[in-house]
Structures are given as structure tokens and as C-alpha cells.
Amino acid sequence: MATLEIRDLHVSVEADNSTKEILKGVDLTVKQGETHAIMGPNGSGKSTLAYSIAGHPKYTITSGTVTLDGEDVLEMSVDERARAGMFLAMQYPVEVPGVSVSNFLRTSATAIRGEAPKLRTWVKEVKTAMETLQMDPAFAERNVNEGFSGGEKKRHEILQLELLKPKIAILDETDSGLDVDALRQVSEGVNRVHASGEVGTLLITHYTRILRYIKPDFVHVFAKGKIVASGGPELADELEAEGYEKYTKGGVTA
Amino acid sequence: MAEAQNIPVGSTTAGTIAVAAESTVATRMSAPPSFDVADFPVPHGREEEWRFTPLERLRGLHDGTAEAGGVLTVEVTAPEGVTVETVDRSDARIGRAGTPVDRVAAQAYSSFEKASVVSVPKEAVLTEPIRIAVHGEGGTAYGHQVVELGAFAEAVVVIDHTGDAVLAANVDFVLGDGAKLTVVSVQDWDDTAVHVSQHNALVGRDASFKSVVVTFGGDLVRLSPLVQYAGTGGEAELFGLYFTDAGQHQEHRLLVDHNTPHCKSNVAYKGALQGDGAHAVWIGDVLIQAAAEGTDTYELNRNLVLTDGARVDSVPNLEIETGEIVGAGHASATGRFDDEQLFYLMSRGIRAEEARRLVVRGFFAELVQQIGLPDVEERLLAKIDAELEASV
Structure with missing residues (x-):
């Protein structure tokens, strides 16, 4: 069973000629089949955690470890991490001019699976996945994320999640900016992937709204660069009722 | 009737666009x-x-x-x-x-x-x-x-x-x-x-x-x-x-x-x-x-x-x-084509050089297809790949 282990992770960024530490010792273990929700206020470092694990060059790991089944993730290049089974659904997916969705999906599936998928089954696979997410087939011929609405971008991320079948999926605020219909469709996609039992999910969110559709096994509260509380789904209910205030006020996290 | 569309490039590119002023x-x-x-x-x-x-x-x-x-x-x-x-x-x-x-x-x-x-x-x-x-x-x-x-x-x-x-x-x-x-x-x-x-x-x-x-x-x-x-x-x-x-x-x-x-x-x-x-x-x-x-x-x-x-x-x-x-x-x-695009493609398992090739080939493909001469088209795509390889 695939396990992602994050131990005492410290991460900083360069900003205005100074170094700012954003993650201040994160510990977390995500196993295949589990769903973890990481909840926290804006600026607490949630997205930094997601991007650091994926290997974004902007972030510098100053100490700590991230391993996937014992393999050192931090030693891997961005593409190696993906091929090892990591997936990051981004909050702001990037536009890529000149590359059609269909070409992109096939190229990444080829990279992840180690061989080009057989054309006939592949076409059917993509078509079915798009239908389930209620995406227009014409979508496949558009350039990646170019001119996509917020909802289309997120659906496209979940489409990739379904096709690439990672071991560990990190969903960075996939719910933000979605209307209720899109939120439901996206959540159904995440639940389908979860139902396979093959994926460990790290769901990063600001709002409790998505947890009406996706039921986490574990809920973690993230504040000031680290996890400050962990519990079961009941923790999300508490956050919905009381907000983050208790965790962001000085003293508690110190 | 005339439609001008200009998307300026990122500030670090030093790229510029100028649309002609009133002159003939x-x-x-x-x-x-x-x-x-x-x-x-x-x-x-x-x-x-x-x-x-x-x-x-x-x-x-x-x-x-x-x-x-x-x-x-x-x-x-x-x-x-x-x-x-x-x-x-x-x-x-x-x-x-x-x-x-x-x-x-x-x-x-x-x-x-x-x-x-x-x-x-x-x-x-x-x-x-x-x-x-x-x-x-x-x-x-x-x-x-x-x-x-x-x-x-x-x-x-x-x-x-x-x-x-x-x-x-x-x-x-x-x-x-x-x-x-x-x-x-x-x-x-x-x-x-x-x-x-x-x-x-x-x-x-x-x-x-x-x-x-x-x-x-x-x-x-x-x-x-x-x-x-x-x-x-x-x-x-x-x-x-x-x-x-x-x-x-x-x-x-x-x-x-x-x-x-x-x-x-x-x-x-x-x-x-x-x-x-x-x-x-x-x-x-x-x-x-x-x-x-x-x-x-x-x-x-x-x-x-x-x-x-x-x-x-x-x-x-x-x-x-x-x-x-x-x-x-x-x-x-x-x-x-910037680092964020490269990161996005690589985060899907695509190697850096393949990502670049994907973007450039895609960019030219539509135009190349309009040439209508298969041997010229193939030569062009091969040449584009060679240019890309020479670059890194």
C-alpha cells in the first residue's frame, strides 16, 4: 500500500530579497485509500505544502523529508514525482498555448503509464471520463486551459486525476470558485477515484462546503505553517460552526 | 471591421507589441x-x-x-x-x-x-x-x-x-x-x-x-x-x-x-x-x-x-x-512559454524537453498542415525538433 510520509517539513520562499519561512515543521502521513482534508485560513501555507510536494521551483525545502513508499520525493524532478504516482490538482491551472487537451492528456498518460495507451481504448476512455464529468467533447480540441472558465479548469484537473490514476492526489482548493453544480460534479469525480481504493487523497480547502460532498477520513487544521489539530470528520463540523479563530489567535500554535 | 488583438507578453520577456498609428x-x-x-x-x-x-x-x-x-x-x-x-x-x-x-x-x-x-x-x-x-x-x-x-x-x-x-x-x-x-x-x-x-x-x-x-x-x-x-x-x-x-x-x-x-x-x-x-x-x-x-x-x-x-x-x-x-x-x-507552463506539464509526468517540443509543435502544427505538401511538412517538423534540441 502506497504511503506518503511528510516529516518535519520546513519550506521557505524568496521574496523581496529576503527569505521567508512558510512551512514550519509539517508532519503528515497519507495512505492509499484514505482521504485527508487540510483546512485552514488564507495565508496559512496550505498551497505551499501542495506545491512543495509537487516540486515547484519557487519553494526551497530547508529541512525535513517527504517520502513515497520510502523513496525520497524531494530528490526527484517534477516529472519524476508525477511518474512515481504523485498528482497535484492545481488551484490555478496554467494555460498552455498551442497544446490541445487531447494531445496533452495522451502525452501525460503515455509518460505516467510508461507506454502509449492503445488508441482505440484510449479514445473511449477519455470520452467516457469526459461524459461523466459532463464536459463537452469539443473541449478536447481546445488548448490546455486557454479561455476555460473556472469550472472548466477544475473539471479538466479532475479529468486528469481520473485518467492518470495516481497513488497520492493532492487537490489544492479544487472547490474554490465553483458553483454548486460544478462542485458536485468535481466532488463526484474525486469520490469515484477514492472508491477505487487505489488513491490517497489530500484535500486542501478553505471552506467546509466541499465536505458535504466528499467525506474525509481525517481532518487537519493548518495554521501558521503547520498542522495544529487533527481529528475525524467531526473536526470539520466544529470548524464550520466556530471558524478558524481559535487556531489563528496567538498562543495556541506556539 | 478591422480587429486588433494584442496580448502583451510577461514583463520579464522584454517582448513588445506595437500597433501602427495613423500613417499609411x-x-x-x-x-x-x-x-x-x-x-x-x-x-x-x-x-x-x-x-x-x-x-x-x-x-x-x-x-x-x-x-x-x-x-x-x-x-x-x-x-x-x-x-x-x-x-x-x-x-x-x-x-x-x-x-x-x-x-x-x-x-x-x-x-x-x-x-x-x-x-x-x-x-x-x-x-x-x-x-x-x-x-x-x-x-x-x-x-x-x-x-x-x-x-x-x-x-x-x-x-x-x-x-x-x-x-x-x-x-x-x-x-x-x-x-x-x-x-x-x-x-x-x-x-x-x-x-x-x-x-x-x-x-x-x-x-x-x-x-x-x-x-x-x-x-x-x-x-x-x-x-x-x-x-x-x-x-x-x-x-x-x-x-x-x-x-x-x-x-x-x-x-x-x-x-x-x-x-x-x-x-x-x-x-x-x-x-x-x-x-x-x-x-x-x-x-x-x-x-x-x-x-x-x-x-x-x-x-x-x-x-x-x-x-x-x-x-x-x-x-x-x-x-x-x-x-x-x-x-x-x-x-x-514560461516556467509555470513547464511546471504544469512536468507535474503530469512529461519530461522538460518533451514539454517544450509539445508546445512548439502544437503551436506550429496548424500552420504546417496548411502547406499541403507532405514532404515539406515532414521536413519542417523535423527541423523544428532539431532547433529545439540544439537549444538546450
Whole structure:
């Protein structure tokens, strides 16, 4: 069973000629089949955690470890991490001019699976996945994320999640900016992937709204660069009722 | 009616876009078109038609100091039925397709000694392309090339430029009524070459002219395709593809002169740039004269900046003297392939070099497919891959 282990992770960024530490010792273990929700206020470092694990060059790991089944993730290049089974659904997916969705999906599936998928089954696979997410087939011929609405971008991320079948999926605020219909469709996609039992999910969110559709096994509260509380789904209910205030006020996290 | 679309590139790219202000094709020229170099003042670099060109890299082509004496071979391979001649300056077939629009073109016209004339007789439909191999072994040369098609003739001409040269030339394409001509001009020069050339097309009644300009090489390449129509119903399609590397200056200046009613033109140029000092210039002038009712024209320029340090100047310009037209429009945009795009693709398991190839191939694919010549298309895609590999 695939396990992602994050131990005492410290991460900083360069900003205005100074170094700012954003993650201040994160510990977390995500196993295949589990769903973890990481909840926290804006600026607490949630997205930094997601991007650091994926290997974004902007972030510098100053100490700590991230391993996937014992393999050192931090030693891997961005593409190696993906091929090892990591997936990051981004909050702001990037536009890529000149590359059609269909070409992109096939190229990444080829990279992840180690061989080009057989054309006939592949076409059917993509078509079915798009239908389930209620995406227009014409979508496949558009350039990646170019001119996509917020909802289309997120659906496209979940489409990739379904096709690439990672071991560990990190969903960075996939719910933000979605209307209720899109939120439901996206959540159904995440639940389908979860139902396979093959994926460990790290769901990063600001709002409790998505947890009406996706039921986490574990809920973690993230504040000031680290996890400050962990519990079961009941923790999300508490956050919905009381907000983050208790965790962001000085003293508690110190 | 005209639509301008400009997406400025990221601030770190040093890319810029300028849309022409209130001025006309005629007012922007230093002098009216002329065959005589003496009619053009020596440019100092601030003239509209020279302001993007590094004059110091023209090796004297612009100021009369470049003396011919280089070694340049022009080899024409043509299928049966095609006449290939080398003629004197006095030959009446020279200079019919268009008049030099700048000093270097006029210098070339004033300085060439022999011209090459390729004639396809009327109604001849060639199944094999005519190949013109221009190869330089260094030094300055002035050239003139004529390709003429009789009425209803059909031909494909592939012009290859290789080696090293400082070349100024004019190339005339004369299409008889109903003729169809496709010209592929590939600038695959060594990185030291300087090539300044005007391509004149005179499109006959109901004739179709398709030009595919492909520029990869050279230190400085500046091409000026000019299209004029000799009768109604003419069509011109002008496609261009350039891959500008570090230190290269590649400039394409198009002028489509709709001087005749009911003609069409479609221009699409795309370029990728990478490396320090890579500079691409695209000027798209379309002139719809008062007499040219029923004109249908569109022009497009797209640039993809792959690295920091590259610069694009793209200036589409549409000048309309009659409202009685079918359509007229233009679009220009420059985008950049940046670290975030690279990260996004790599985060899906795609290797860095594959990601770059994906983006550039995708960018050019639509244009390449319009060429309609499979062997040329394959060669181009292979060349694009090679350019990309050389870059990293």
C-alpha cells in the first residue's frame, strides 16, 4: 500500500530579497485509500505544502523529508514525482498555448503509464471520463486551459486525476470558485477515484462546503505553517460552526 | 471591421507589441518604389522601414559599400517541359512582378549581372516540384530570379537557401490567368549569413498564389513579400514560419496591395523565439485601394517566446480605401512559454524537453498542415525538433 510520509517539513520562499519561512515543521502521513482534508485560513501555507510536494521551483525545502513508499520525493524532478504516482490538482491551472487537451492528456498518460495507451481504448476512455464529468467533447480540441472558465479548469484537473490514476492526489482548493453544480460534479469525480481504493487523497480547502460532498477520513487544521489539530470528520463540523479563530489567535500554535 | 488583438507578453520577456498609428503604407516608405538605388536615401536607422533592422549587420548592403565578389551558386532542377535560362539584365521578363520598395532591394536590382528565368508553359501541370538550390560559399552577391507560369499552368517551386552569404536579391513570380503556383522558400543559412530579399508576386486573373516562407538560419534575414493582382478573382495565401535563435534577427515584411476588385488574400505567420538577443520582426501591411471592391483579406501573426531575452516586434496594418469589401481583419499576439507552463506539464509526468517540443509543435502544427505538401511538412517538423534540441 502506497504511503506518503511528510516529516518535519520546513519550506521557505524568496521574496523581496529576503527569505521567508512558510512551512514550519509539517508532519503528515497519507495512505492509499484514505482521504485527508487540510483546512485552514488564507495565508496559512496550505498551497505551499501542495506545491512543495509537487516540486515547484519557487519553494526551497530547508529541512525535513517527504517520502513515497520510502523513496525520497524531494530528490526527484517534477516529472519524476508525477511518474512515481504523485498528482497535484492545481488551484490555478496554467494555460498552455498551442497544446490541445487531447494531445496533452495522451502525452501525460503515455509518460505516467510508461507506454502509449492503445488508441482505440484510449479514445473511449477519455470520452467516457469526459461524459461523466459532463464536459463537452469539443473541449478536447481546445488548448490546455486557454479561455476555460473556472469550472472548466477544475473539471479538466479532475479529468486528469481520473485518467492518470495516481497513488497520492493532492487537490489544492479544487472547490474554490465553483458553483454548486460544478462542485458536485468535481466532488463526484474525486469520490469515484477514492472508491477505487487505489488513491490517497489530500484535500486542501478553505471552506467546509466541499465536505458535504466528499467525506474525509481525517481532518487537519493548518495554521501558521503547520498542522495544529487533527481529528475525524467531526473536526470539520466544529470548524464550520466556530471558524478558524481559535487556531489563528496567538498562543495556541506556539 | 478591422480587429486588433494584442496580448502583451510577461514583463520579464522584454517582448513588445506595437500597433501602427495613423500613417499609411505610402507615408511610411522613405521613397516611392523604384528600380534605381539612387532614388533611395542611405538609411540611418530611424526610418519606419528600417527602425527594427540592425543596419550595422547588413554588411554594407544598405549604403553601397558591399561589393559583389562572393561565391553563390544557383542550381535549378526542373521537370521536363520547364524552361530554365540564364539571361542578361536587359531581358524583358525581369522586373515585371513588382518594384523594389526599399534601398537594399533597389541595390540588388541595380547590381545583379545575370538573372535566372524559369518558365512553365501555359496549361502545363507539373507533378514534380521545381527545385532551386541557392548555396553560398561566403562573400557578397546580388541576385535576381524569375519564375513565370503561363495561363492555367500549375507548379510547386521549392527554393532552398544554405551556406554562408551576404545576399541581396529580388525574386519575381508572374502568374498567368488561372495559374496555380506554390512557392516554398526555406532560409536554412549558416548562422553567419545575411539575406535581404524582396519576393514579388503578380497574380493573374483567377490565379492562385501560395507562398510558404520558412526561416531558420542566418545572422540577419529580412524578407519582403509583395503581392499585387493583375486581374480579378486572384487569390494569395502567404504562410510563414520562423524559429529565431539567440543572436538572430529575422524580419518578415509583407505588403499585399489589393489594387484590383474581387481578390482574396490570407496571411498567417508564426514564429518561435529562444535565447538572448533573438529578434523577430513581422510587418503585415494590407492595402485595399479604392478600386478594389469585393476584397476579402485577413492577416495573422503569432509568436511564441520560449525563453527570456528574446524580442518580438509585430505590426499589423490594414489600410482601407473602400467600404465595399467582403471582409478585412488582422490579429497579432505574442505569448510566452514560461516556467509555470513547464511546471504544469512536468507535474503530469512529461519530461522538460518533451514539454517544450509539445508546445512548439502544437503551436506550429496548424500552420504546417496548411502547406499541403507532405514532404515539406515532414521536413519542417523535423527541423523544428532539431532547433529545439540544439537549444538546450
